[in-house]
Amino acid sequence: MSRQIIPYAFIAPAMLLLLAFGVLPIAVALLVSLTDLDLAGLGDWAGAGYVGLDNYRSLLADSAFWQAMANTGVYTVLGVPAVVVTSLAVALLLNRSEGRFFRALRAFYFVPAVTAIVAVSLVWGYLYNTQFGLLNHLLGVAGLPPVRWLTDPALVKPSVAVVAVWRGTALNIIIFLAALKAIPREYLEAAALDGASELRRITSIVLPLLRFAIVFVTVTTVIAWLQIFDEPYVLTKGGPLGASTSVSLFLYQQGFSSGRFGYAGAGTLVLFLVIAAVTLLQVRARRLDAS
Structure with a gap:
């Protein structure tokens, strides 16, 4: 009997953390979304009144919310393919050679994942600066006019997405490298002896064997980009005119800036349902592809 309990004892800490930081916050958000809880209500929960589905009706009629949803969709469409393709391409290149230099290079590619977002925002903010930024300086050298990277509503989303892609590739490169190391070298050697080119080996052997890793990275990347918050918050605060506001940033503004916790709770549930559905x-x- 005791041996049957051992596996559950190992997963118990992870399950407790999942319940405490995953399931419980969603349940609290559901309860809060049915009330008009605000800053005053935090001091006295008895002051929060039950409003039913009014928060959801107001949310679905809010043009700012739909703008944030559209912005998040643009971020996801731009960012997810870029992250997956870039991470896989870099991992394939890093996997071709061994040695101290390439091991150091692999560590270098992981730096964005462990760099504080404040430091990242400062660096990219200087790069994007309209008057003194490096990017506009290079455009000036080429005889081109400066670009308003973070103040032009048409350019701000791609500009923010570039920073998020740069940060998002780091961990995925490590995941792809680990998956590449698990591929038996005998398959690749046999294909090489048969005269298969490197491109053919990648398309016919490597990519099919990386299918699970590609699906895993794609799913986790989509979830991350649907919740994108750091880059829009630190680079633009959601401007100009809400052109870079993501759903997560919108909910943060409604909850912690405006004190509309019930309204923000309703938005949180809607975002959760969208992420779950996707x-x-x-x-x-x-599963259909595997069958």
Whole structure:
């Protein structure tokens, strides 16, 4: 009997953390979304009144919320393919050679994942600066006019997405490298002896064997980009005119800046349902493809 309990004892800490920081916050958000809880209500919960689904009705009629949803969709469409393709391409290049230099290079590519977002925002803010930024300086050297990277509504989303892609590739490169190391070298050697080119070996052997890793990275990247917050917050605060406001940033502004916690709770549940639906669709597509 005791041996049967051992596996559950190992997973118990992870399950407790999941319940405490995953399930419980969603349940609290659901309860709060049914009230008009504000800053005053935090001091006295009895002052929070039950409003039913009014927060959801107001949310679905809020043009700012739909703008944030559209912005998040643009971020996801721009960022997810860029992150997955870039991470896989870099991992394939790093996997070709061994030695101290390439081991150091692999560590170098992981730096963005462990760099504080404040430091990242300062560096990229200087790069994007309209008057003194490096990017506009290079454009000036080429005889081109300066670009308003973070103040032009048409350019701000791609500009923010570039920073998020730069940060998002780091961990995924490590995941792809680990998956590449697990591929038996005998398959690649046999294909090389048969005269297969490197491109053919990648397309016919490497990519099919990386299918699970690619699906995993894609699913986790989609979830991360649907919750994108750091880059829009530190670079633009959601401006100009809400052109870079993501859903997460919108909810933060409503909850912690405006004190509308019930309204923000309703938005949190809507975002959770969107993420769950998109994730289930991806898992479903993966199962159909595997069958």
